[in-house]
Amino acid sequence: MVRSGPTGLSARATIDPADPVFAGHYRGFALLPGLFLVEYVSAAVRAATAQAGIRPVAVERAKFHRPVFPGDELAIEASLAVDNGELRCVATVATAVGPVADVRLSYQATELVRQLSCQATELSGG
Amino acid sequence: MIGVAEIKRIIPHRFPVLLLDGVSEVDPGRSLVAYKAVTSREPHFADLDEYAAPEAYAYPVSLLLESWAQAAVLLARWAEPNPDVLTGRVELLAGIRRVELPHPVYPGSVLRHHVELVRAVDDAAIFTGRTEVDGVTVVRVGQFTLASRTIDMLRLETKE
Numbered sequence: 001m002v003r004s005g006p007t008g009l010s011a012r013a014t015i016d017p018a019d020p021v022f023a024g025h026y027r028g029f030a031l032l033p034g035l036f037l038v039e040y041v042s043a044a045v046r047a048a049t050a051q052a053g054i055r056p057v058a059v060e061r062a063k064f065h066r067p068v069f070p071g072d073e074l075a076i077e078a079s080l081a082v083d084n085g086e087l088r089c090v091a092t093v094a095t096a097v098g099p100v101a102d103v104r105l106s107y108q109a110t111e112l113v114r115q116l117s118c119q120a121t122e123l124s125g126g
Numbered sequence: 127m128i129g130v131a132e133i134k135r136i137i138p139h140r141f142p143v144l145l146l147d148g149v150s151e152v153d154p155g156r157s158l159v160a161y162k163a164v165t166s167r168e169p170h171f172a173d174l175d176e177y178a179a180p181e182a183y184a185y186p187v188s189l190l191l192e193s194w195a196q197a198a199v200l201l202a203r204w205a206e207p208n209p210d211v212l213t214g215r216v217e218l219l220a221g222i223r224r225v226e227l228p229h230p231v232y233p234g235s236v237l238r239h240h241v242e243l244v245r246a247v248d249d250a251a252i253f254t255g256r257t258e259v260d261g262v263t264v265v266r267v268g269q270f271t272l273a274s275r276t277i278d279m280l281r282l283e284t285k286e
Binding site for chain 1: 138139140141142143144169179181182184186187188189191192195210211212216218219220221222223224225226227228230277280283284
């Protein structure tokens with residue numbers, strides 16, 4: 001589930017305990033690979049921008065505060081800003097126990113940037 | 127040099143998230159080169175329909191970096207294998223800085239992960255490196271930090 005505006009997004013996701021990933025990460029102790037949180041943020045940006053092909057060109061920074069387990073509910077809050085032709089996403093990911101990760105992604109998406117600028121203009125004009 | 131069977135004796139990652147096929151070079155405690163072939167049979171491509179755009183077949187960034195991370199864990203545990211987290215330790219990703227992804231990766235590519243250990247202190251290790259496909263750099267990793275925990279420390283967190 002994703003809600004978004006021209007400058008940010010909120011998304012919720014549940015870590016499915018039946019996800020096959022847990023058979024191999026790890027046997028006897030299921031733990032979500034930290035990088036999968038980057039994928040959840042990335043998926044939220046794809047959904048919020050309605051750009052299925054949009055791909056990050058950099059993970060500027062990511063910090064992982066605590067592990068995520070099957071069944072955890074993720075709350076993603078992110079800001080989106082255009083800077084020098086790049087779209088920057090600054091996201092925090094939290095579960096019921098508190099923040100689990102901070103993720104900063106960059107995208108190079110000319111068409112998207114144009115659309116976002118239009119949206120922002122329409123909003124400020126309205 | 128070594129293949130999947132030997133990799134499984136060193137790190138605890140297993141199917142479907144053991145994302146390495148082999149190791150071609152290692153200088154223990156310093157550097158390692160590992161590889162993985164990306165194919166159209168990767169599980170996440172199963173959901174794509176007839177109308178999926180060509181870009182949809184780009185290998186996801188999370189898996190690309192997870193594959194590189196497993197090469198880092200392999201270097202970290204080369205001399206002290208950790209095939210079972212229940213009797214050993216768990217390597218957790220603590221942080222990433224300046225990872226650049228200049229080109230997407232598509233099925234048919236063989237990833238060559240170059241990993242260098244920058245330093246190891248107590249329960250943390252810092253790595254740097256890159257990934258190449260046919261000599262073209264597809265990932266540049268500025269800094270990648272792993273933290274090592276015992277299973278008991280992690281079990282406490284699940285109960286919080």
